[in-house]
Amino acid sequence: MPTVSVKRDLLFQALGRTYTDEEFDELCFEFGLELDEITSEKDIISREQGDQKAEGASDVVLYKIDVPANRYDLLCLEGLVRGLQVFKDKMEAPRYQRVSPVNGDPQRLIITEEEKLHQNVCRKRTLVAIGTHDLDTISGPFTYTAKAPEEIRFRPLSQSQEYTAAQLMSLYKTDSHLRHYLHIIEDEPLYPVIYDSNGVVLSMPPIINGDHSKISVNTRNVFIECTATDVTKAKIVLDTIVTMFSAYCDEPFTVEEAEVVYPDGRMFSYPELAYRTETLSADFINRRVGISETTDSIALLLTRMCLRSEVTGETDQIQVEIPPTRSDVIHACDIMEDAAMAYGFNNIARTTPRTYTVANQLPLNKLTELLRSDLAAAGFTEALTFALCSREDIADKLGKNITETRAVHISNPKTAEFQVARTTLLPGLLKTVAANRKMALPLKLFEISDVVLKDEDKDVGARNNRRLCAVYYNKTPGFEVIHGLLDRLMQLLDVKPGRNHGYHIQASEDSTFFPGRCAEIFFGGKSIGRLGVLHPDVISSFDLTMPCSALDVDIEPFL
Incomplete structure (x- = not known):
């Protein structure tokens, strides 16, 4: 859930009254929000960087409020106040209008929502990029085009000189904020750019705006542009941001169309600011x-949620008007949820469900729990490792090529440690061994968890696979210990040795294991795993110095 930070006193001033922390927390709950934290800028800096860095920082109380991810209209102070005021019957839900451009007196605007939208509905600028400009410094018509990086030259925000687009890519590789967006266009032959009628660069989306049209404290007319790869998201973003700004216009809640x-x-003319009815x-x-509740009462409840509603001529029917700020309402169930919120979840009577169900554990989970207990009784310690890992962990370090692993790759991963979903449990256990090298030997670890494998037969293109992995780390390889664990596992599963209906192992070669010290495990004639002594290169790649044996087996065939 996105978190909005607002100054408490400014919020209360806008709401027209003062609340205690407990009262405001209750108000947030009633409205479907959550008061996550009460803090200050000084407390935040002190917590993150230490007391010395926090000296001189503001002590103004901040409310950190968790907002549902689909409520883009609540991601700034203006939208939050507007929603709460309508909810408390202090104002009516505004009607937003678009008008033809006129030469009126400019009005100062406050911009607070742009970055929140970029991180949420815009999916970190991959779907939509927002640009806000001082309209008085530029002149239309505006042109959105694409040019080679060397042909684009302008002075970007907060810089004192001009750069080409190619130079900007190098400049921003070390920028803590903008470097996360460079990958969107840096490998493309042409970069997007927006010019005004005089050839002034407004922006190079989705990276940076030009300094020429930057917003300042003296800005009174704002030009908003949204460039996108998804036109539906672009319409949602544009409608959301202009409706938030529109409260400060000469004629409130009106927006000049383009x-x-x-x-x-x-x-086409934008923004659409389209209303629809359900x-x-x-x-x-x-x-x-x-x-x-009566039909009239429910209509009033919905109106409190910024959904103007009225009873139609037909008995029991309610006509609900969905404003452009409520792109989250796509089905009658969404309207029903708002009615429940306005009624108050705490006011809904508790009832016993009419359906009678008997809860039961899934067979796979039941088998997992039984095996966990018995493996622990066999002297092995359970480890729980991350489901995500680096490409190097499941490929290079195990002596394999990444293309052979059937791995699901994470798009734009946050860190190098979480690039792919694991295809084997072995790297996680070896990392755990490396982190516990100072413990007394031998180290005997196991894990029973899911790995993720690509599967074209599945609707999502991948599937989970429950596997068991165990490692034995000591001064000697201890292959007999791992082999004994396999025999104990089969004994617990009541599987007898045999080539046709039981289990057996046969010599195999695998780049992860030492040549001649690897065996493949078969059950019912099908391969279900491997065991053996790990290759010295694999051991050293995980910063280990002693021999290690491992067992990796699929337990799903035993259900």
Whole structure:
């Protein structure tokens, strides 16, 4: 859930009254939010960087409020206050309008939501990039085009000189904020750029705006542009940001439209600020929520959630108007949820479900729990490791090529340690051994968890596979210990040795294991795993210095 930080006193001033921390926490709960933390800038810096760095920082109380990920209209102070005021019947939900451009007196605007939108609905600028500009410093019409990096030259925000786009890519590789977005376009032959009619660069989306049109404290007219790879998301973002700004316009909640001409000649006016209506019955809401309210009462509840509602001529029917700020409402169930929120979850009577079900453990999980206890009784210690790891962990360090691993790769991973979903449990156990080298030998570890493998037959293109992995680390390889663990495992599973209906092992070669010290495990004629002495290169790649044996087996065939 995104978190919005607002100054407490400024929030209370906008709400028109003062709350205690407990009262505001309760108000947030009623509205479907959560007051996550009460802090200050000084406390945050002190906690993250130490007391010395926090000297001179502001003591102003901040409320950190968790907002549902689909409520883009609540990601700034203005939207938050507007929603709470309507919820508390202190104001009516505004109607947003677009008007033709006129030469009116400019109005100062406050920008607070752009970055929150970039991180959420814009998916870190991969779907939509927002640019805000001082309209008085530029002139239309504006042109959105693409050019070679060497042909784009301008002075970016907060810089004192001009750079080409190629130079900017090098400059921002060390920027703690912008470097995370460079991968979106840096390998493309052409970069997107927006010019005004005089050839002034407004922005190079999705990286940086030009310094020429930057917003300042004296800005009174704002031009907002959204470039996107997803036009639906672009419309949502543009509608959201202009409706938040519109409260400060000369005529509140009105926005001047702009005409967009596409290369094929199509013309559209944005923002759309489109309203739509949904009709549903009071009985639907009463039954789903578990209340008994009249049609008029439910219409009032929905109106408190910024969904203007009225009873139609037909009995029991409610017509609900969905404003452009509520892109999260896509189904009658969403409207029902808002009605429940306005009614108050604590006010809904507790009832016993009519359905009678008997809970039971999944067979795979039951088998896992039984094996965990018995392996611990066999003298092995259980480890729980991360499901994500680096490409190097499951490939290079194990003597394999990444293309052979059937690994699911994480797009734009946060760290190098979490690049792929693991295809084997072995790297996690070897890392655990490396972190506990000072413990008394031998180290005997096991883990029974899921790995993730690509599978084209699945609708999501991948599947989970429950595996058991164990390692024995000592001054001697201890292959007999791992072999004994395999025999004990089969004894617990009531599987007898045999080539046709039981289990057997046969010599095999695997780059992860020492040549001539690896065996493949078969059950019912099918390969289910391997055991053996690890290759010295594998051991050293995990910073280990002694021999190690390992067992890796699929337990799903035993269900």
